Amino acid sequence: xAADGESGSRRLGVAFRVxxxxxxxxxxxxxxxxxxxxxxxxxAAALGRERPAGGVDDLVSPERFxxxxxxxxxxxxxxxAALWWRAGAIVSRSSRLVAAAGxxxxxxxxxxxxxxxxxxxxxxxxxGGFALQRTVDALTVPLHPDEVTSFLxxxxxxxxxxxTVYTSPNNHVLHSVLSSVAVALPVPTTFAxxxxxxxxxxxxxxxxxxxxxxxxxxxxALLGMLTFAALPPVVYYGASGRGYGLVLAATALGIAxxxxxxxxxxxxxxxxxx
Numbered sequence: 001x002a003a004d005g006e007s008g009s010r011r012l013g014v015a016f017r018v019x020x021x022x023x024x025x026x027x028x029x030x031x032x033x034x035x036x037x038x039x040x041x042x043x044a045a046a047l048g049r050e051r052p053a054g055g056v057d058d059l060v061s062p063e064r065f066x067x068x069x070x071x072x073x074x075x076x077x078x079x080x081a082a083l084w085w086r087a088g089a090i091v092s093r094s095s096r097l098v099a100a101a102g103x104x105x106x107x108x109x110x111x112x113x114x115x116x117x118x119x120x121x122x123x124x125x126x127x128g129g130f131a132l133q134r135t136v137d138a139l140t141v142p143l144h145p146d147e148v149t150s151f152l153x154x155x156x157x158x159x160x161x162x163x164t165v166y167t168s169p170n171n172h173v174l175h176s177v178l179s180s181v182a183v184a185l186p187v188p189t190t191f192a193x194x195x196x197x198x199x200x201x202x203x204x205x206x207x208x209x210x211x212x213x214x215x216x217x218x219x220x221a222l223l224g225m226l227t228f229a230a231l232p233p234v235v236y237y238g239a240s241g242r243g244y245g246l247v248l249a250a251t252a253l254g255i256a257x258x259x260x261x262x263x264x265x266x267x268x269x270x271x272x273x274x
Contacts, residue, residue: 017084024080028073111214119218123209126222130229130238131202137239138194147241151193155180172243179241197245201238204248205229211256 112120143151154162154176162176175196182192208228212221228234237244 020080020083024076028076112210115213115218122222123213126225126229127202127206127209130205131198133235134198134201134239135191137235138191138198139188141239143190143193143241147193150176150179150241151189155183155193172246175241175243175246193241194239197238197240197242200245200247200249201234204234204245204252207249207252207256211252211259215259 115123150171154171157180159177159180162171162180163173178196179193182195183189185192185195187195205225205228209221209225212224215221233244234248237248
């Protein structure tokens with residue numbers, strides 16, 4: 001069993017080094033293939049402007065473009081070399097993290113399975129009701145200005161633009177990238193823009209439910225979850241096409257994972273991180 005694990009880690013290490021080399025090659029190929037005119041056209045499109053690009057041509061002067069091209073290759077070389085050199089350590093840490101996350105999930109699942117059937121149904125119906133409410137809001141409430149701005153400036157242009165072009169100081173990068181993928185789904189655009197927030201807010205509510213129930217009795221846990229899920233900011237941002245739903249999810253999941261790691265069934269997982 002241990003030999004299989006070591007073999008798997010070695011294969012992951014090789015795959016990681018190949019990916020690092022391929023990424024460097026892709027950056028070099030892009031730097032060679034993209035000329036200044038193409039770069040200006042792309043930036044202008046990302047900014048929602050027609051050429052002449054209102055200062056973009058002047059901003060991306062031939063000298064600056066040459067420096068940016070060389071800098072991109074240099075940065076890619078340094079990062080790829082660092083990833084190649086540290087591939088073994090990264091794979092080892094990642095394997096430990098995945099194993100610890102698995103221990104946390106199994107511990108939480110075991111505790112949930114031990115609950116009475118009526119209580120499990122109650123939790124499930126409540127979470128389903130909250131998901132339905134957020135879905136209805138996402139489909140019926142008009143987009144507010146921040147959502148429209150995010151869609152027009154970032155999301156509709158695809159993940160690369162959402163990740164690399166900052167046309168607004170309130171660009172929520174992860175949400176913009178995920179939403180730019182979601183808009184390709186066969187669902188209404190308004191719902192696609194808000195899908196990431198719905199998933200994030202529901203993950204936050206579910207994580208809080210697990211945290212409260214594993215730390216206390218059923219009735220206080222239910223009341224606590226209901227109170228949190230019904231808070232106006234949680235309801236509003238739970239169906240708003242911005243990154244706040246993901247912030248709620250990250251916070252609640254982090255707190256719940258910390259508590260789970262401190263519990264007896266998952267305590268061995270915490271030692272794997274050291």
